[in-house]
Each structure stands twice: as structure tokens, then as C-alpha cells.
Amino acid sequence: MDENKAMVIFQPSGRRGKVPKGINLIEASRLLGVDIEALCGEKKVCGKCIVRIEEGNFEKYGVVSGMKNTSAWQPEVESKFINAENQAKGYRLGCTAKVEGDLLVFVPEESRAGKQVVSKAARDIRIDWNPAVRLYYVQVVKPTFKDCMGDFERICHALAREYGLPEILEVDIKTLQKLPGALRDGNYSVTVSVWNEKEVIRIQPGKVEHAYGIAIDVGTTTVAGYLCDLTSKEVINTASMMNPQCKYGEDVMARITFHMTTPDGLQRMTDDIIEGLNDLIAKAVAETHPPLKKVKKKKGEEGPDEFIEAPEESKTYLRLKTEDIEDITIGGNTAMHHIFLGLDPQFVGLAPFPPVIHHSMDIRARDLGIKVNPSTYVFVLPNEAGFVGADNVGVLICEEPYKSDEIQLIIDIGTNGELVLGNRHKLISSSCATGPALEGAQLSFGMRAAPGAIERIDIEPVTFEVNYKVIGRDAWRKFSEPHEMKAKGICGSGILDVLAELYSSGVITKTGAFNKKLLKDHPRFRKNADTGQPEFILAFKEESSIDKDIVITQKDIRQIQLAKGALHAGCKLMFKRMDIEKADRVKIAGAFGTHVDRTKALTMGLFPDCEIGKIGGVGNAAGDGCRAALLNVKKRMEANWCSRNVEYIELTVEPTFEREFMEAMQLPHMTDQFPHLEGIVLPEILNQGMKDAK
């Protein structure tokens, strides 16, 4: 190994590589294509580039990271921006700390240049109104010597009389403590929040019209929260963030391994996600207030910065507080579910992958450390199996294939791919290890959906000219000057496009190998000077903002093929199990579910042949399912029903898995015909035989 180089890994982007020792972290981030905010241009004055050095042995990456591998703390610069507490936590200024050994560096959201585009936006789905938490306004008679019934009983009595609620309700101590004050503040009229017609969880003085809740989808990579009005079903705000556990590894296996190899690993990950959820909720709530503007200081004036509100005209602000959150639903894959609850996830990671619990749970938010209204309950969606978790249950209750006659195939693409097949008569599910390739990780120029990410690609047959669109710019390459593109990498939807386009234009053959005969002297095709690997240039250096050609390498293509092969093979094995030839409808869910180009998804053979009109993206169905559970308690029951009535199939133990997987790695498939691609893909490409491919 080169002694003058060190391995640096940036999280959460996952970008990694060897960099020369002695450079600072900002320089390292540039070499590896990570964007850290550095407003002052490394003059050590803006304090924007705060990053955290992770301590410990990260087996997954094979690095032992720690402060000892950086240059010494510089009090005169760094103490200005980082207090002692954060210094102890490992925070440094990226422009000041130099690389002296292997490092795992976490870049906090606020230090990231180019904020992530929220790809988990809520979709307009029909949800019946039947929330677990309902508001009841009651006026009670003031106590007298003749009638000195207790405050709580007085309220229960009124609730029973006016709304037919059970005469005896339960109440949480934290709510009870606030009751006498609220009752008198409201002059004996109060609004009572009742959970599941069973327990009083909040009492507010006077008449309150709206209650709020938040539905949270804890993804392996992204966490999305939907702040909803429980009375109007409206989505007030959507907030998302990277899962703070990303620093322990990109996929669930890496997280589980971290727990198995680190004594307090589980605790650290649980703490991280709880802290993250509190931040997320605070962020979602804060955005219901007008934005803050810094007050300009007079010349010479000292002291801390002051802020005033700068409301936009003709806009009303709800001005919510975290205590206004009265209900929470949470879904995630089984590993995320376990880690969130502090349950040992290691058996989920070992065949035959049993979860600790299938059933849903109602847990007091404060018992989990979630800072909302103190008596609020968290509804945790149930798990189906070790690799098909509460997130998949969310997809099911959102898409309701169990109510349809059509046989639906639902593909949820995440770091782990989950498949559901069936209709009202029978439903089966399975999971396949797609790996993070389809989300952009582990590819040479993969990145998350942020400005500069190539999200759409077209490649011309014969000329192999590439036209593409990046996030943050409406005009395609064809209609832009090179320097206007500012491309940085490729994100999820671009990755699906790229494989389909490389294939349908003839750049790669059916096997996925570059068509060397056709590409021979093409300026976009070359061998990488360092690795000797063939690669194809998507965006030339002058079109990029990272001063590099953006390429897709043969190895990248292989990674995508592996992922798509696993999904496709999974679909086929499930068809076989259901004894059907094809599905009536294909739904693609996941972070980029709404961005999927269905024709291209079929062209690359992400799933078996299907009528294109019957393919559709359903967005982040897992999150929408959490939202449905938040607004409709019936959905919670459906969720429990689903979790026990969907038959889980372990695909890898199917005797034909190996063969199916292998055949499905080719484009769109080694042997299967794709009649619905006729007229879309050139016949000489669609019908190329294995021999032509060589």
C-alpha cells in the first residue's frame, strides 16, 4: 500500500478513495467528488465546513478512523466555530483538519453544499378519515359544594354524554398534571384529545380545531416525515433527511454488523436515529413559522446575532410547536425497525432471518425519547419477515393489492428490493439484495438526487451522442452551452435511464459488455488510464462542475446488471410460485418511483415483459402507507392483517434461483422475449442473439 496515501470515506454520500496525506478535508472532498460548503474559500473564516471525524474500527470499510489520524486541533481557528462539547464529539473544520491517516468523515446536512432534492414527496392518494387521535370540545359545569366531582371525571362524564365515548377513559400522568390548569384557563371549556377512544392524551383550554400528527418512513438511506393535519387529512409539510446511521454503513447488513462488532453499537445507532427523528420533527414544525431574517448590526455593534421573522405576504403560518404533535406512525424495513426500538437486529441478518416481533406496537413517544406532546403514542407498523419489513406493509396498505382482482406486481426499489405479487385471493412477498447500485452508491459517479445530478439520459443510436438533463436545470444538454450543465454525477433515475439507453443505442450489447466493434474510435469510449477498464463518457469535463469527465465504467454497468438481475429473477420466481405467466399491472415504488421512465425500466428489463400502459410509478408508497395509517386507524388493522397473511418466500433457496438470476442479468433478459418493446427498441438490437452480442 502507498504510504503517502490514506483512505478517506465521506458519509452520508459514501464517496471514498485514497488521497495524499497532508491535504485538508475540503481538498480531499473535492478529489472524491463530495460537496462541502466552503463559502470563504478555505480562508478559515466562514466556519461553514464543519464535519465530524468518526472514531472506531469500521470493519465494513476496513478503516480505523479517529482524531489521531488528523492534524492537531487549531484553537485560534476552530474554537471560534466549534464549542468544547462539539470538539469532544469529534467536530472539526474541514479546511483546517488535515488527513494524516484513514478517516471516516461525516458531513452534517448543514455543511453539505447542494441540498438533497426531496424525492420522497407525498402523493395524492385517497385516504378515509378515521384518525386514532380525535379532538372533542366540551364545556363542563363548574364544581360546587353540591357537585365536587374530580376534574377528570367531570370531563369524562361530559365526553360520554355529548359524544358517546366510554364513561371511563384512561389518562396519562403527564396529561393529568396539566389538566387542572387547562380546565381553569379555558373557563371550564376544554378541547380533549382522545386516542383510540380509550385514553386522554392532551387537554387544551378553549376550543381547538386542529390536531397534528406525523408519519415517518425510516429508510436505510433517507428518512422522510409527513406532517399532517389529523382533522383535515392535509399534508402540511414534508421533511426529509439522510439517515444518520449511514456513517456505520450504507446497507442494513453493514448496520447489523456494526452492532455485532461494536459493544455499544446498537445503542449508538438507536440514539442516532432518535436524535435524527427529533431533528426531523423540529424541522417540520419550524417550517410552519415564518422564516427568520438576521437583523443587520449597526457599525461597531457587538453581541450575538438577532433574528426577526420575515413572513411572506398573504401567507398564513400555523406556528406549530413540537407539543402539537399528537400522533406518530413509523414504518421502516425490519432492521431499521429493530434498531429504532433498540431490539437486537442480528438474527434478522442471519438465515432464516426471523424478526423479533411481527405485530404492530403502540409505544409512548417519551419512552422512546421522542420529543412531542408528552402523552403521544407512536404506532410502529408491523413486520412481515426479516427482509420484508414495516415499510413493505406500508406499501401494501397504500396500494391495497388485496382489494384488487388484477394481479399486481409491486416492486419497491431501495437498498433492498422488495417484491409483492398477487391480488385479493393470494399475496406473496419476497426480497432481493439489489444493493445500493440503483440508488447511485458504489458507482464511479453515482450520487444522490441533488443539483448537478444527471437524472435523465438519451443516447442516439449510431452517433452515440448523449443528451441529458441535470437536477436544477430545466434545459437539456442539447439546448445548453457545455459550461451551463454543471454536471456532477448520476442519481437513481439517471441510472435506470443509462442502462436502458446504453443498450437501446447499441453502446453495450445484450450481455452488458461495451460493443467494442462499434465504439472503436469513438471519442466517448476509452480505457481508463488508471484501471485499464473500458468506460463511456456521459458528460465531458467542460460540462461538469467537478473538472472531470463523468463516465460510466464497465464495472458500473455490471453493478447495475446485478441489481436489476436480482429484481427480475425475483419477479420470475414469484410468477412461477403463483403459477402465472405475467402480472396485470406493475407498480414501481421507492424514492425514485415517481421519476421512473416506465419505457426505460422495461427496456433494461427491470422486470418481465409487460404492456407499457400497465406500468406505473407509485412514489414513496411506504411513506404514503405510514400516512394512511396515521389518518385512518382501520389501516392499522389492515397492516397487521397484511403482515401475517402475505406469504413470504425466500428466493435464494429456490433451486432455480441461480439460473434465473443469471439469465436476468442480461438485457432485457437472456432468453425471454419482450414483445412490448417492439417498435421501441430497434429490431436488430432487440433481437440480437447471444452470438451477435460478441
Place this chain on the structure above:
Amino acid sequence: MSKSKEEFMKALSEAVVEYDEDACRELSREVLDNPDTLTPYEAVMNGLAAGMEEVGRLYDTQEYFVPEVLMCADALYAGLDILRPHIPKADAEVKAQVVIGSIQGDVHDIGKNLVKMMFDVAGWGVHDLGRDVPLEQFVEKQLDTNSEVVAMSAMMTTTMLGMKKVIAMIKEKNPECLIMLGGAPVTKDIANLFGADGYADSAGNAVSEGIKMIGRLREFQAGKK
């Protein structure tokens, strides 16, 4: 006009590389019809196995991918099934033995099967334990068979940790035994850290590693001659 020895070996090798099962079969039968030109053993080692070596090279350069490699394997076996019964006992003598399996908790075995095949072709005695193999079973099988090599595969980081235990268990009983690791989450550093003797860096690369082992075996044989 009949083919020369070199032509036969080249044609066999090419048929494997071109994953042409029919050609492999046909050529193998032809080899049996021409016992004076070359022996079935030569046809296997310098024809079929040499072709598989080329496949490994193509895989290394990413020109071939798992599906192609598996098809090449099908072609190879088509020939092997015909030629092998005709290899005299002396030649067919087992060169060395290997115990192979996917570690406990792991049900992925495509890569392991490829590696197994390579050992098989190279004339090793292969003891395949299958997948989700309990840790002790590796140790027991090694002791029972006195195999020179134990090859383990893990495709998940969670199961990978079991390999370390097996290595310790085997080395304790039999320090001479060579251990080779493979599978997606395993790296060379991890293999070293766990105390393994050999390493293949992914399911597919295990193929070329397996092929390299044939190469090493051949060098070893050449050295002996």
C-alpha cells in the same frame, strides 16, 4: 482431414470461451475417436481447462460477466462429461482436496458453486458442504478428509464474522491446512485479519482466483516433472 493435437486443444478452448456446448460435445467425441492424436486428459487440461482460464481473464477485464461465465461452465461440463470417464485412473488421481461451503447463516451460493467447479475441473477432490453450513462442519469435514484446502464463502457482512471462528477452529486442530475466503463483503485485508491464507474478492472473481489456483497447481506439477 483430421486435426492436429494443437488444433484440437485450441478448438476445445475456443468452444468453452464461446460458450458453445454443442461444439464442446462434438469435439470431445472427436478426441475419443483420435486416441493417437491426444489423450482425453490432455484434452481436458490443455483444452477445456485452458479455455476456462481464458474465461477467467475475460472476467477480470470485465468483458465477461457472471451469465457468460456460467454458460462457459455449461459448455465445459458438456465436454468434461464425455472425456472424464476415459481418463485413466493414474491421471485422474486426485491432486489435492478442498472442503468448500457457504458459511452458516448464508444461503447465497452462486459464487461458491463457481469456485467449486473450478476446483473440480482442475482435478481436485471437492467436498461441497452446500450453504448455510454450521461452523463445526467445516472443521469436521477437513479432519475426516484431511483436505489441504478449506474454501469458505460469505455474501453478507453478518455471516462473514463466522469465518473468523472457523479459521481459528481449524488452525487450532490442523495448522497446516490452507484456508481461502471469498464473497462480496470479504476484502483481502479482512481475509488477512481473519488469518486466512488465500482470498478471492467477489463471487465472480472467485472464478479467476480458482483459475489461478489451477495455474498454481500446474506450475507445481510442472516443477515436479
